[in-house]
Amino acid sequence: MEHPTRKLVTIITEAALERDLTRDLELLGIDGYTFSDARGRGTRGRRASTWEHNQNVRLEVLCDAALAARLIEHLRQRYYDDYAMVLWLQDVEVLRPEKFR
Amino acid sequence: MEHPTRKLVTIITEAALERDLTRDLELLGIDGYTFSDARGRGTRGRRASTWEHNQNVRLEVLCDAALAARLIEHLRQRYYDDYAMVLWLQDVEVLRPEKFR
Amino acid sequence: MEHPTRKLVTIITEAALERDLTRDLELLGIDGYTFSDARGRGTRGRRASTWEHNQNVRLEVLCDAALAARLIEHLRQRYYDDYAMVLWLQDVEVLRPEKFR
């Protein structure tokens, strides 16, 4: 069983950015994504708290390689310097490739 | 360090299906799985809300390729047409392959 | 677009271990990691409950292969026999490899 592949981009960043990222995704033409809550630690210290200023979210976007590249480039320019943000990239098999441009 | 590989199936779907999926998994003979809460957007619109009717869950199942194929086939037949559902598939290395048929 | 790769270690285990794992990670020299809440089922039964004694966490660590091997070895020795724990390993592409030793 072999399925076509797409890119899965996973981003861990500040919870306060959820709303902004949602807008960015839509502007980039990405209309499928998933958020969940997270906490952790990185170069900007521990982010694991009771309150909103110090929580993380985990964002997953499944899309084709070109869109993934545009998304990553956007995040790098807009957020990398000033925000806690980590991201990684994987190839995954999908069932309905037409859903994930 | 090389470990044996298994399939990791990740499914994002409606929170209301958690109970049904649990039953399905058990009927399929899959007795290891992980759920977590999620929210997002896809072809069936935004699913990110205060209330249960509009939330997602994220289900991860680690199993061998045959079981993964059966699981995916089941989901496709039973849920794809009528429910918000996205899934992807990866090969991952595991430590105790005997745990994940 | 090709990026350097690192190992992503994903661990699902008992929520009660979060504090201990945090300490272990720091002792192992791993200073980037992400936790999120999870629930599920495995060889040690169902772990999906209202209360802390029966919940899971999901831990993700992005690091180089050597550190990943040390982490896995530590977990195997210290927790595998007595705790509900499952882990898997993937190669993922990262943007700033210097962040993830």
Place this chain on the structure above:
Amino acid sequence: MSTLDPVVLFFVLGVAAGLARADLRLPPAIYDFVSMLLLLSIGMKGGVELARHSSSRLAAELAAVIAMGMALALLAFIVLRYLGRFDRANAAAIAAHYGSVSVGTFAVGVAYLGRAGISYEPQMILFLVVLEVPAILIGVVLARGFGPGTEWGRLLHEVFLGRGVFLLLGGLAIGWAAGQDGLEGLSPLFVDLFKGVLALFLLEMGLIATEHMGGFRRHGALLATFALVAPVVFGAIGAVVGFAIGLSIGGTVLLATLAASASYIAAPAAMRTAIPQANPALSLTAALAISFPFNILVGIPLYSRIAHWLHA
């Protein structure tokens, strides 16, 4: 009473927050907590009252009320399917929502009567529980017939053991078993805080309602019209039934309110299971984004007038 009840202002605040995209996140856990308190409070109150004075005609009244729920679901189906040209699944699912009832609307009705100093029969809370069920069953039959496709056991489980009906029934049982005196120690939480908890619940419903208002544009004027007209017609029917079975003015207002209201707790969950091909956004937009606000802002005072007029 010309001004709005302050609890309704909380709904308005929630809608304002939603429309203005204010950063007012209410965690799902808090929604669950607040709605649990509300359901238990209402149930317990009903149980206490039922234990005190039970109606000798209860069985007959229940039969009438159940028949009404079924008739309303059927009526809604016919209108949606033949006038509205909705497909069978969607017409049946929406009909199930409108034949069933909304606990939040009922609670606002109770608050309305409380402010106006009008009393009502204890069995109203029993009617609230009972009315959750028949329309859902009718909806499933309308969509799928009695064929083998329906897992009736699972559906009944979904309905009776969903959080809404279960907590109402559980509260009812506890209130009935413990009685007024037994519950004294519990009244600071379940009685005194009732209105405050209802206010928080309505704030959340306001936020959620706006999430579903987008559904409007997509599903068109037809659905919106139905969602505005059905409450008035069903409310009038409910008032007539209430009057006919001999309810007091307060009871008549509440039965009209129940008839006019559309479920957004039990029915959506049951429909998702039993009629998965129906689009849940249609029912939720209609029930929550249109009929619910209409009922608590305009409908309840209207049904009160109708009830007074019938009893005059």
Place this chain on the structure above:
Amino acid sequence: MSTLDPVVLFFVLGVAAGLARADLRLPPAIYDFVSMLLLLSIGMKGGVELARHSSSRLAAELAAVIAMGMALALLAFIVLRYLGRFDRANAAAIAAHYGSVSVGTFAVGVAYLGRAGISYEPQMILFLVVLEVPAILIGVVLARGFGPGTEWGRLLHEVFLGRGVFLLLGGLAIGWAAGQDGLEGLSPLFVDLFKGVLALFLLEMGLIATEHMGGFRRHGALLATFALVAPVVFGAIGAVVGFAIGLSIGGTVLLATLAASASYIAAPAAMRTAIPQANPALSLTAALAISFPFNILVGIPLYSRIAHWLHA
């Protein structure tokens, strides 16, 4: 008092929901919130009382109570290891749970006395806190000896700074420092709502208890027997100790209740850390799915009889 306290009915409702697989999800955040309120309320109440009339014999009483906690843990261990043929780790872990105490059971005992109009000594709440500790330490020593394997610092941290003991002690300190008058503004939340909050807590415990009932089948009749007999025997021992150190009837009932109860907050967390090879399902099934319901349904009235009989 022949009927159940209504708060206990909430436990029954939770069990019913669990057994019927009702869709009654109580988010973990709400469990944390409700149990936090409960622990702070109990602690504050104790602190206020302690500040008012402190017992001159407090030190002697505390010594007796601590000795009792250790003795009960030892007794449980011997029975489980030599009669029950449990392995060392599991016998020690279960023994630690039964030598320690349950805050929920204590709270139901307090509600029971309140309904019966029986007063009790303020230091009971201090005993509740104090009894969380010694059995846990005994359990660890029984399982592992005094060898270098045990990280005692970490274990003590786990025990004293776990949420249970910490919030009880914190509440105690605040109640003691502020006194009755100082706390007046806080009493609507921490006093008036106490029973309501306890009801919600018991509803949740009912749900959780059923999750652990499955443990039964697997761990057999032996464990179930222990979980039913231990409370009775330990309760009787607690009553005798209470009588011997001169407690009032109310105090005797509560010390019996403490002795009979098995911890499910502090002990499980500490045992998981200190005796990881013990199977936590065994202790939780016994403590929560059997002894806890037994105590709040049957045990407390029984210990009350014993206390009355001793004081007669």
Place this chain on the structure above:
Amino acid sequence: MSTLDPVVLFFVLGVAAGLARADLRLPPAIYDFVSMLLLLSIGMKGGVELARHSSSRLAAELAAVIAMGMALALLAFIVLRYLGRFDRANAAAIAAHYGSVSVGTFAVGVAYLGRAGISYEPQMILFLVVLEVPAILIGVVLARGFGPGTEWGRLLHEVFLGRGVFLLLGGLAIGWAAGQDGLEGLSPLFVDLFKGVLALFLLEMGLIATEHMGGFRRHGALLATFALVAPVVFGAIGAVVGFAIGLSIGGTVLLATLAASASYIAAPAAMRTAIPQANPALSLTAALAISFPFNILVGIPLYSRIAHWLHA
């Protein structure tokens, strides 16, 4: 009044838990719930009072208070940038926090006056809302000028529709519209529980404050000194302004408290959006880990003395 208000003891308990690394997790959902109740309660109280007696000089007072907020932010910026040698972005961000206000500190001030039996003007709550805004705008202008880089629309949205200002304003509107009588049914939740809810909020703030205490070591004595001195100086300025615009003793204490306090709800969110290159740890450490405890433990009594002295 020599002893601490018991609500402040809850803050101390939270700090103790944080420092001792006690296992006291308070789920984010509970923080959201408790702070929502607090904000609504304060707003509603203000609205009721405003509806009763509105000040004829309100416009003039508001102008003075807004000018004060701007002046304080400017003063803080000058000190941080030229004395403290902070870079422009960080100096501006911290200044915005200190020119703005803290709802938690205000609530402790209200509790302090309540205990002392001192009344205050109803418009104080309006000042609380109003003071959230100007300092934030000043901070952004100081950091970025009026250039095209700033998305003002988004910033204003962030400020006015952030949960803090929105819930305060919403509560104010509801209180104003419903009036004392209208809110009667809501007072068990929003009035009677106020102090208890404040206690829980302070417990959480204590825990959160300790999370930020580590920031200390890294950001040095300079910031710590600022965070201790600014409240005293700003408090004195606030007291003088309050006296000058003719506030009562109570009003003067509260305006001093507002001036002395630093925002940790609206400002952090707005700064993160508008001045992303500023390190949020600096402002939060200063505002929450130093100035907040200082104000509720030492500051408020001090500002009360200043107010009494001015009015003597």
